[in-house]
Amino acid sequence: MRSVCVIGLGLIGGSLLRAASTSGRTAWGAAPGDDASGALADGFSASSDLDEALRRAASEDALVVLAMPLPEVDGVLARVAELAPECRLSDVVSVKEPVARSVRRAVPGARYVGGHPMAGTSSSGWAAGSASLFDGAAWVTTVDERTELEVWRDVASLALDAGAHVVPVSTAEHDDAVARISHLPHVFAAVLAAVGADGGPLAMALAAGSFGDGTRVAGSNPELVRAMCEGNGTRLLSVVDDALGRLGAARGSLASTGSLAATLKAGHHGRQSLDAARAEPRNGVRVDLRAPDASDGLAAIGARGGRITALDGDIALGELP
Amino acid sequence: MRSVCVIGLGLIGGSLLRAASTSGRTAWGAAPGDDASGALADGFSASSDLDEALRRAASEDALVVLAMPLPEVDGVLARVAELAPECRLSDVVSVKEPVARSVRRAVPGARYVGGHPMAGTSSSGWAAGSASLFDGAAWVTTVDERTELEVWRDVASLALDAGAHVVPVSTAEHDDAVARISHLPHVFAAVLAAVGADGGPLAMALAAGSFGDGTRVAGSNPELVRAMCEGNGTRLLSVVDDALGRLGAARGSLASTGSLAATLKAGHHGRQSLDAARAEPRNGVRVDLRAPDASDGLAAIGARGGRITALDGDIALGELP
Structure with missing residues (x-):
């Protein structure tokens, strides 16, 4: 060895x-x-x-x-x-x-x-x-x-x-994949934590599973997270744009028809891909x-x-x- | 009783x-x-x-x-x-x-x-x-x-x-708070799960803690989530706009200076508010x-x-x- x-x-x-x-x-x-x-x-x-x-x-x-x-x-x-x-x-x-x-x-x-x-x-x-x-x-x-x-x-x-x-x-495939499944989750956790905290003490007192899970990694040392995310900045930017597109589509649908069906269905399908990859x-x-x-x-x-x-x-x- | x-x-x-x-x-x-x-x-x-x-x-x-x-x-x-x-x-x-x-x-x-x-x-x-x-x-x-x-x-x-x-x-304060700490987390989980799954089998094979936590609630029955989120549609819309603003700011900063410092710092601070509320x-x-x-x-x-x-x-x- x-x-x-x-x-x-x-x-x-x-x-x-x-x-x-x-x-x-x-x-x-x-x-x-x-x-x-x-x-x-x-x-x-x-x-x-x-x-x-x-x-x-x-x-x-x-x-x-x-x-x-x-x-x-x-x-x-x-x-x-x-x-x-x-x-x-x-x-x-x-x-x-x-x-x-x-x-x-x-x-x-x-x-x-x-x-x-x-x-x-x-x-x-x-x-x-x-x-x-x-x-x-x-x-x-x-x-x-x-x-x-x-x-x-x-x-x-x-x-x-x-x-x-x-x-x-390959190096390129790694960096694209982690932008999606590691770096974007850190950016999302940060945005979610900030919007939640803007709700003041009542919002924090009511926060339970979904908010706790969704913001967990925002508890990490922000300097280390920053080094990680910024180091993959070009690929992360493209993935943030994907996310902005999807979130904007959810916003538009909610404002026009009141429906989140397409967003939630795609998300459920995505999560099932993760479960399938783990179980296969x-x-x-x-x-x-x-x-x-x-x-x-x-x-x-x-x-x-x-x-x-x-x-x-x-x-x-x-x-x- | x-x-x-x-x-x-x-x-x-x-x-x-x-x-x-x-x-x-x-x-x-x-x-x-x-x-x-x-x-x-x-x-x-x-x-x-x-x-x-x-x-x-x-x-x-x-x-x-x-x-x-x-x-x-x-x-x-x-x-x-x-x-x-x-x-x-x-x-x-x-x-x-x-x-x-x-x-x-x-x-x-x-x-x-x-x-x-x-x-x-x-x-x-x-x-x-x-x-x-x-x-x-x-x-x-x-x-x-x-x-x-x-x-x-x-x-x-x-x-x-x-x-x-x-x-x-009050009824109004409840509905605003849960838009932030329950309904937005469901929308975020859905968007994150969809963007991650777009990375294909490699992304799913590499997904670990941050992606698993951030997408957990996307595994819930999407019809129940839909009824919950859409029922609070007006308040959720305003909170989604807050989130789009913060995510857009992160995007702009990443594209122009390569920095995510402000986003990650605000997120870390928000998460600390949650921890403080739980520990106080x-x-x-x-x-x-x-x-x-x-x-x-x-x-x-x-x-x-x-x-x-x-x-x-x-x-x-x-x-x-």
Whole structure:
């Protein structure tokens, strides 16, 4: 099992250091301040010395995983370029194209495969993490033309060890999908929370399930949410326009005929798609990573809603809906 | 304890029949088809004979509670007008002005106090109900100029027996508040679910907490949601416009400067208002129901985010933030 060097020990990086260590890997982390001291106090290998962590990664050919908000990625990549310029590199940042672009520019020799575990809570920091955070979660791994499947396998293996299943997708498809199912929900939660609170203390006293659920993620650290959403700004803008179109249509129908039938029917149908995706029986699939079209085969599995659930040597085993 | 006649035995009416019976009241219900037979099979007093249930209510001076979707209220009120024209009357419909208007028109002699328990699940029908559905929930009771406080006390007492706390408010304030914290969340969930599902199987496979929470209520029966939202159409329209304005502002800011700071900050602040309302320590308050300004006193408690938690003879005891 390949060693792992986690840079950034907040909720996601801290959970990854725990999960990697628990699975028996050699794993160490670096982070500024409280996160590193928290990890150390809990018995993990951690320090605030980024350079030392990267030097060790270079000498042990470890997989380096970047686990900081997008605005901090470029600063860390500058150190990677100097100390581990040809390392195996991944990340857990929630948007993939901006990270891939930064890596190409700053560390062109890095063997990079993007990652994004679809897990989290509304808390942040080392103390909020847990080795089981990724249990049952989808862990996106990017597969593009230039992807080295040997490194893809390193990343997939780490994700599987952490309890996740692996969803291989192209960078562009990932960023479009998360604009819809992660970034727009954060924008909607914020708008809903603000309109609700405008109703004053009575509205807050009456708020129950639908408002509580619909605004839950507005409780997250707004600076982290901002970094995530703004990092995917171009794609998010197009999805916000879709949402404005649908909300405007609901408004028009309510004003003219008093009906919300079309809006509510489409929403119910959409929610049923989610339930169906979660419940669907799955058919086995396998990809030989040595085959010339292996990258395309992996990306097609993700695009169809499938997943990789195990690795057996050079064979990736998975499921399709 | 006053006897209770529940008309409609779906999720809410069925839970109320259970809760009223469990608290030791004489309680019976009427509903069409499966809901009545389900209630009977579970050992409750229920039938499909609406007229008989209303005749008994008139002869025993029971509190009649209407528990059907808004579009069915007028049909039932026509029977109430004939068989129990001066009854004590309440309801659990999620919008209050349309019900109050129908009652004034169809049963002008009824002693009506509107009600709305803020509880539910995404399921419906007798089988989905439970005697504990209202535990810890807010139960709105309308207090307006013409409200008879003797009947208000009947309704409040029933709500308290069912495990809820009572929020007295004016009809208009209720309908504005629920447009914000219940009906808009349903519209938002529908729009979000539709935009997400447009992302295809990959988007559904990656959907996790934020999308799942934000679309949960889109899983509810869309016909019931439609009746609820459309019944409050005028107020909902104005709240949808607020939301369109905020979402449009987010869109403009994202397009021009790339920033979502203002949107996310306002949303975080709104969500903190909800958390504060739930956590706030409360100060005792009491209202003498015989006092000439008792109605105003009750409505002021609701408007300030307060609640009634007990009745002691003619004294209503409660809490204010």
